[in-house]
Amino acid sequence: MEEILSQLNDSQKDAVLYNDGPSLVVAGAGSGKTRVLTYKIAGLLQSGYEPGRILALTFTNKAADEMKVRIDDIVGAGVSRRLWMGTFHSIFARILRHEAEKIGYKSNFSIYDTADSKSLIKNIVKEMALDEKKYTPKAVLSRISQLKNSLVTPDVYRNHTDWQKNDAYAKIPRLSEIYSTYFARCYKACAMDFDDILLYTNILFRDFPEVLAQYQDLFQFILVDEYQDTNFAQHLVVKKLAAIHHHVCVVGDDAQSIYSFRGANIDNILKFREVFPDCRVFKLERNYRSTPNIVKVANSLIAKNKKQLPKNVYSEQKEGSKVKVISSYSDLDEASSVVAQIDRFVSSGKYKYKDMAVLYRTNSQSRVFEEALRKRSIPYKIHGGHSFYQRKEIKDVLAYFRLVLNPDDEEAFRRVINYPARGIGNTTMGKISEVALRAGISYWEVISDPLRYNLPVNAGTAAKLANFRALIHGLSEIVDSDNAYDFTKKVVDCAGIRADLESDQSAEGLSKLENLDELLNSIHEFCESKREESDEEATISEFLQKVSLMSDVDEDTEDNDDKVTLMTVHSAKGLEFKNVFIVGVEEELFPSDMSLKSEDGIEEERRLFYVAITRAEENCVISYAKLRFRNGVTNSTLPSRFITKDIDEKLLDLPEDYMSRSTSSRNFSLWDDGESSYSSYRSGRNAVSKPWSRSIREADPEPMPRSTTYVAPRNLKPLPKVSAEVFAPSVSVPEPMPNTDGIEVGCWVEHERFGRGTVLEIENVGGDVKFTINFQNLGEKKILQKYAHLKNLGK
């Protein structure tokens, strides 16, 4: 214990030593948060707590694994394995598999990833014969996700009149039905999506108090990392589990809450004290990562946010150089200036390439930097794109695993029924789906007994189906006896996956084959380490459980390569680099144009920018361009408000052409002479317009085709009135109709490319305004305000 404490500062020590009740550790950027968490757990273990009675929740497997290593270093090898330590999803899934039958599931339930969820939603929308433009899988899933994260079940949603009215207003009146159907279909497939894992844990603890009591008693101490990123569902479980022992310690930084779009609720950390009134608050304010100059800039920025916990982050390092702002003519120039600077840093001999990171708001910004780096032959690595386990060829193999382990898994079924191609195409799949829907059974049940369910297929197709059935059946006979590696080899060969990939001699095909071998390797490794650990064979079920909840950040990265890192600011969270270049710091890009609608949106973007700045240890460079090529067009841009309004000017090393903010910010525009349409577009869009309400058409009660109705699998009790909880979860209503520049139905407008036309209809779709315009030359077109820069010519 002494040894542990000697490595901590006073405030860290206080946080580590307080174990008598609830505590909130507000950990400023770079303040040694992980250190506190690991030492606290190590301390608990040393003072006699059973590892099996400590629950420690993180957001990534990587974070959990790193802490386990550090804990083992302190208290002895292997101890961390006995902790209940892992991501919310993996720990909750573990509990759910154990208690599955209580909530009507089987413990072998599949986990649908986002792609599976979207595919299912797409099918449901099709089956209901709804407008697929209006009900896009992405939008529907994000809404369902929001609802689940706020613990609103389909029944509760259906019976909530206000929400129904909002959906009708937003022209998505059938959302509630889609949600119910999606929920029922997941249940029928014995599958849970990521959000279900949190939702069902809540249902379990709500409906089975004796189960809750058992876990409440088991977990004598609960620790949660990154609390600012928890959603309501996660928060409520933590609250409930801590209700008996009251030994809960949550760690986080409200200033780094950047995942609200995924359901994270910053209020969970801001109002933690209201939930646990006897909670002690510890603040870690000393930043060990960055120079005072960087910390001051970050502080000066974040001070502009209203919603935050008071704290004073400081650094005791040498002052360091000022945060530098560079301005470029265009995005291309920006890339070459930044890369030139990188080159200079490295040529000075003081830094290596791996000390450099280029951080941007959107992935699409990476391209120009890649090109600029390549031009100078500077090695770089890009973080982004999809993870190994999301690749098609890998997902296909995993889908076989899933189907064998859980034949009711409809998304797995869809994926493998005709892969590799075996002549069972869309037509047959459509028939199977129709029969399954009508009989209320799974696809697998349909093809298990096609005669009984009158599947209308010819003899040839029936034979193909029988072959497929035999294949899956054969695999299911060996799935429990074979170890994961042997089983995978059989799947790959028997299903003809290897043969299929080998037949493709293109570069793409070869890389797929390589990936397949890579998968086999990783399964082999998985088996080896299991054998080392417990002297037992690893099953494919265990492997699948692990990878279903794994993301790309969890994959090993060869950190030793001397390469410049390119990544989004989001993925940089938690990392640090000696030199950081934050690029594209322009209005409508950073802050993102999608965030400008609300103050909360801007505050989150500001936190995101805060995260970006605080990644830097020694040098932080902020860059903007005056012209940016985006979505096929070049636009003139303004430097971000974060530079021009938020950060104290005195703290920055500003570029020569920078107009002081005491003069008009319009001076930033290149186009002030009015010769260009850009400046009129900008001033036009910001102009005050007439009230929008008059131009909205009444929601038309257009008769919809009848949908197939589903019977909910089980009558789940509605959750208690959500508002009765301490925090009302924020289920946001659809955005009000935004500013239309006074454009009303009947107005004449002018479009840059399409010319003049009259407005026939104005709709609100997902926060954007969609105009239906009858153009003089081109006829009727639908146009989003976000992209079309319409000029109002009046009635």
Place this chain on the structure above:
DNA sequence: GTAAGAAAAATTTTT
């Protein structure tokens, strides 16, 4: 059932 060609869309993404 595939392949080519047209059309439409276009944040961030810890599980």
Place this chain on the structure above:
DNA sequence: TTTTTCTTAC
């Protein structure tokens, strides 16, 4: 601009 999705023709 690129990327994904939808249509159409073989």
